[in-house]
Amino acid sequence: MKNIAVAVDLSQGVEGLMHKAYEMSQLYKAKIWLIHIEAPQPVMVDVYSYNEADLMINQRGKMLKLVHAQLDIYRKELVAEGVDVDVVSVEGNVAQVLLQELMKYRIDLLIIGNRKHGFFYKTIIGSIFDEVIKKIEIPVLAVPVE
Amino acid sequence: MKNIAIALDLSNSSTVLIEQAKVLARANDAKIWLIHIAAPDPDFIGYDVGPKYIREDRADILKEEHKKLGKLKNTLTDVGIDAEALLIQGPIIQTLLEEVDKLEIDLLVIGKKGHGLFYRAILGSVFDSIVKKVHVPLLAVPYLDD
Numbered sequence: 001m002k003n004i005a006v007a008v009d010l011s012q013g014v015e016g017l018m019h020k021a022y023e024m025s026q027l028y029k030a031k032i033w034l035i036h037i038e039a040p041q042p043v044m045v046d047v048y049s050y051n052e053a054d055l056m057i058n059q060r061g062k063m064l065k066l067v068h069a070q071l072d073i074y075r076k077e078l079v080a081e082g083v084d085v086d087v088v089s090v091e092g093n094v095a096q097v098l099l100q101e102l103m104k105y106r107i108d109l110l111i112i113g114n115r116k117h118g119f120f121y122k123t124i125i126g127s128i129f130d131e132v133i134k135k136i137e138i139p140v141l142a143v144p145v146e
Numbered sequence: 147m148k149n150i151a152i153a154l155d156l157s158n159s160s161t162v163l164i165e166q167a168k169v170l171a172r173a174n175d176a177k178i179w180l181i182h183i184a185a186p187d188p189d190f191i192g193y194d195v196g197p198k199y200i201r202e203d204r205a206d207i208l209k210e211e212h213k214k215l216g217k218l219k220n221t222l223t224d225v226g227i228d229a230e231a232l233l234i235q236g237p238i239i240q241t242l243l244e245e246v247d248k249l250e251i252d253l254l255v256i257g258k259k260g261h262g263l264f265y266r267a268i269l270g271s272v273f274d275s276i277v278k279k280v281h282v283p284l285l286a287v288p289y290l291d292d
Contacts, residue, residue: 027169027170027173114277114280114284116281130274138288139166140285140286141285142277142285144280144283
């Protein structure tokens, strides 16, 4: 096992995933890929004035900056432990793009959070997890996070 | 990680799961529990000529499964890994999750088979339910159908 990927969504509980990833990378002497997929920006519709559209683009820019800063913190923490780490941040259909990236980097193991949530979460976000689990062709370590 | 459980259906691909668990058990000095949940006996099988036949058939299947499980256990103990085999009759999902709790399992290794519609409708739902309900890290390993 040479390449381990962590699907990072930057919500609470990521620390648990990072810890597992660290353990597994030590065990297999593997490289860690932190993969974050950002859902694409919603298509603008006419009801927005130009100002509002501008505002949305700005906000998204700010959010992406925060995301990248956070990914970099995780990267540095792992590098400090002597792990070989790379960060991948891509925009697109989350489940589909994640699976593509796994192929591209020849990932041997995916570590992903398994969230226990209510109905709303399950229908919207949970479906990404379900889709990934169903379609993936490599071993997956699903770590429960609260 | 002290206790690793493998949920086995005793198909030929079971060794794929065992190989994965072996590496993890060695690294963590953990014990491996080989768990096979056998379908429960039918509640009522009638008074006709059939029943004895069916009962004996069931007993033969269980004996066969018991033997297979023992063999798999020996492949682990032979190489110095602490292992124990459990053959339990009961509803699959509930029984498996109860054992995971009872044995204080830290990692559950489970097979994930192909994508056939029939399989997904019948057996795939077992896998889905376990993924949803389990409270410990789960390692899902894809393998081919026999």
